[in-house]
Amino acid sequence: MPIDIYSIRYSPPCRAVLMTAKHLNIDLNVITVNLSEGQNLKEDYLKINPMHQIPAINDNGFILWESRAIMQYLCNQTSPDSQLYPKEPKQRAVVDRWLNYDLSLFGVMKENVAIPKFMGSEPTEQAVKTISDTLKLLDQLIGSNKYLAGNKLTIADLSVLATTYTLVIFGKDLTPYPNLNTWITKLSEELPYFDEFNTFSKEDVDEFVNKMRAFVHKKMGKNGEVPPARAVLMLTKELKLDIKEQLTDLAAGQHYEPDFLNLNPCHTVPTMNDNGFILWESRAIMQYLCDKYAPDSQLYPKDLKQRALVDRWLYTDATGFLFIRDITFFSQLLPVVTNWTKFAFNNHLQVLNKMIGDWK
Missing domain, CATH: 3.40.30.10 (Glutaredoxin)
Incomplete structure (x- = not known):
């Protein structure tokens, strides 16, 4: 019986899982979850994944989400001896390290590339710098290695490949990062299933971006x-x-x-x-x-100290609005909320609660 996977073809985590399944010759039943229509927020899907993320799998009643956990599970369950996820503890630890790093990497790409694109705005100077600094570090980490975690292909390669190649799909030039660019090029030539999951026409990409942009504006x-x-x-x-x-x-x-x-x-x-x-x-x-x-008016008092306190609250509110926006709105747009975002949001509410105290 094929494993059900809830997916969308443009999503990097979904593409990583799809490439893993293809490599392991696992039969999948792909169920498309259309983010631009908010299908991931519908009751039926929330029963599968209350975090409203994609991908998620249903393996004969066993439900699992989080792409990297899915990739590990598929290897352990169907191909425990595969070098795609090696058994040897040290080798496996290096793969796991890359998977965790890729989660952070994906968060950076989401915040600084995907969200601005779906908002229809240009990335800020800080966003451009953040992407550049992140890719420079990744370029150094890859070095001259053919694979990320040793001398054989692993799920670490597939996961990071799906994340970083999204930049190429969105038209970014990676030649300033020669090690990363070479690594991607070699994998794209080596993997027989690369084009199936990672090649999109400009028209397809534009259509997807426009649909997501319309969804964003509708939510706004x-x-x-x-x-x-x-x-x-x-x-x-x-x-x-x-x-x-x-x-x-x-x-x-x-x-x-x-x-x-x-x-x-x-x-x-x-x-x-x-x-x-x-x-x-x-x-x-x-x-x-x-x-x-x-x-x-006492709504904005003249007394300088009183006014300063009002101004302080206005700036506090500006910061709080960003946290609330990220956790309530952007998490529905791109259902990935980093641990830092959750911590910052909860911490802000706790601080706000203390600041209000028993004031009227």
Whole structure:
């Protein structure tokens, strides 16, 4: 009986598992989980994997997710003597080390390459530097080795290959990293199944990216549904300001249209136009509205020490919003939440809880 695998062909972890199964001649029943339609969040799939990640397998009732655990299981279960996952403890430990490293590597790629692409934005300078530094280190680690964990192909090679080749699929030039580039090239020529799982036409990639981008924008909704925009709208209500709200449909990508970019090149909401004075960043807008239209309001007190405390909370909120965004939104877009993200999110809530204390 074939093993059911819940997968999508563009996902690096899925491709790693598919290559492993192909190498071991394992019969799979591939069930496509369409992320751009949110199928990984549907009740039926959550029964398979409550973490809503792909891939997941069902081996005659045995459910398993986490691609690297799946690869280890497939080797242990079907080919325990295969060098793809060697039995010898030291050799196996080196493979496991690479698998753990690849998990971190995938997190870096997700945060700094995939998410900006699916958001329809250019990577920040910091993101570009992070990718460059990460690839330089990987290039050094590979060196002149043909394989990552010894003199034979292992699942470490397949996992890291799937992760790094995604950069090539997205059009990145890897020639500045000669060891990495050579390693990928040799594996692509050696593995008879490489093209089956890793070659995509530009049209296919563009279609996938556009579908994911549309899904992102749909999840984001309109500007009035975004927390920073809601904060500004509540303030205008509190100050009884007469405003003309123009909804920016993020699902339709209106924040990337030329007219909006002329107002705000950072393509974020909310953005304000006060008789020709353009301002974005919600907290700056709130400060401005209080200063101009309600200078004596205790909403933004004049006393410098009191104001400093308000400003401190505004910056704390800006940081907290990023944690909440990452854990609640991006984890649904790309269902991989790093341990650091979880720790940072929980730590932020604990700190916030202490800071609030018994204050009204």
